[in-house]
Amino acid sequence: MIQKVLIANRGEIALRIVRACRELGIKTLAVYSEADVQSLHVQLADEAICIGGPKSADSYLRADRIISAAEIADVDAIHPGYGFLSENAKFAEQCESCNIKFIGPKSKSIRMMGDKAIAKDTVRKAGVPTVPGSDGPVESEGEAVKVARKIGYPVIIKAVAGGGGRGMRIAHNDVSFAKEYHVARNEAEKAFGNGAVYVEKYIEKPRHIEFQILADGHGKVLHLGERDCSVQRRHQKLIEESPSPFLTPGLRKAMGKAAVKAASAADYENAGTIEFLVDAKGNFYFIEMNTRIQVEHPVTEECTGIDLIKQQLRIADGLKLDFDQGDIKFDRHAIECRINAEDPARNFTPSPGTIGLYYSPGGNGVRVDSHVYSGYTIPPYYDSMIGKLITYGPNRKAALDRMYRSLSEYLIRGIKTTIPLHKAIMSDPVFIEGKATTAYMEEFMARTPTDLFT
Ligand code: MV4
Secondary structure, three states: OOOEEEEOOOHHHHHHHHHHHHHHOOEEEEEEEHHHOOOHHHHHOOEEEEEEOOOHHHOOOOHHHHHHHHHHHOOOEEEOOOOOOOOOHHHHHHHHHOOOEEOOOOHHHHHHHHOHHHHHHHHHHOOOOEOOEOOOOOOOHHHHHHHHHHHOOOEEEEEEEEEOOEEEEEEOOHHHHHHHHHHHHHHHHHHHOOOOEEEEEOOOOOEEEEEEEEEOOOOOEEEEEEEEEEEEEOOEEEEEEEOOOOOOHHHHHHHHHHHHHHHHHOOOOEEEEEEEEEOOOOOEEEEEEEOOOOOOHHHHHHHHOOOHHHHHHHHHOOOOOOOOHHHOOOOOEEEEEEEEOEEHHHOOEEOOEEOOOEEOOOOOOEEEEOOOOOOOEEOOOOOOEEEEEEEEEOOHHHHHHHHHHHHHHOEEOOOOOOHHHHHHHHOOHHHHOOOOOOOHHHHHHHHOOHHHHO
16 A cells, blocks of 8 residues: 655645645655745655755756655655656656556556657547548658648648647648748757657647546546636646536537547556547547646546545555446536736746735635745746636636636735736636637737736
């Protein structure tokens, strides 16, 4: 049985994992960088070990130091959180070979789903709809342009090693294709050390809808419904909600089935997410699988009442999921706003610094996942998310009204945050009507005076 867990992460997710472990009677070891000494997860974990300098490359990405800390403190398992080493197949493998349980899927599944062309091919063969395009990576410009002409412009060129929107280029005709193909290859080579790309039809203004999966090590694979993540900017999600205001019961059922099929095809174990694009007509296409717990997991937790981090720990312990698909109730609406230390009126420039007054909202139907507090200094080395505000209620209107109310109560002085932006979005008719696509943020920023955010 898992008795002690090393948390290979920082910020709100590290704190979230400490909390789940504490409720299960599991001891925790925090590892932290020199910039995170005053972080709440370090204070609240049972033990803490400093693993290096402020830069991620000197600390949270140092697999060797993390595994050394795990051995010194004699932990049974490592929870990687999201980002950092969470989707690093080599790290999962190192944990496995050191007899430390990696709380996540098998390294084989991470590697397979990390290659976006193999992932697509695997789920397509299992009968899951994918976007029309090349069969796997394209080998030359000649082959690539043939595929582009066959499926018809516009097309999107994606890096096999990419994901999350990194290394993607759009082309509208043969001339732009020739250029974008080479840009995509060069960018992919530079960013991932792997220039392989594949081509697919570009779906215009799609919705980004993902399904939460839980799979145990005994062959049971369940989905916990969807999250609509269409409100994003430069591939950073800002708002996620469930259920999606766009899905009909029929479409939801078909996508849920497809998500379970996709995870089963990956021989998946633990928590994961199947990402789909959905076009205006309601056609849906698998695009990729995320083999980690995600930032937006609380949305699903508040809709279903299922604690996903506890389920991850149970699954890692070899236990069976003790409920079935039919037992999962979807009787609430939940929404999450990511609170970033950024100035939305100044093109989202990061706003690190010391928080003066901090007062977080509460009351009915409100959850705040955050590691910050009055007097906390946000270091400039990591991403700018300082908290997540989640509200829920019996229906979408109740959850949205509660979100506006909670945003109005949330006081963070001394730095700029995305709170005023979220208030403006909660008041926007397009968002309120549930009409947001992935093009929403760009359109919203273009028609909204930035002084609304100051
Ligand atoms: C696409 C797409 C349209 N067509 N694939 C973005 C995140 C990554 N997981 C996949 N993404 C997309 N894939 C096809 N075939 C649109 C997106 C996409 C996007 C693309 C370019 C610029 C902004 C975007 C915002 C959301 C989704």
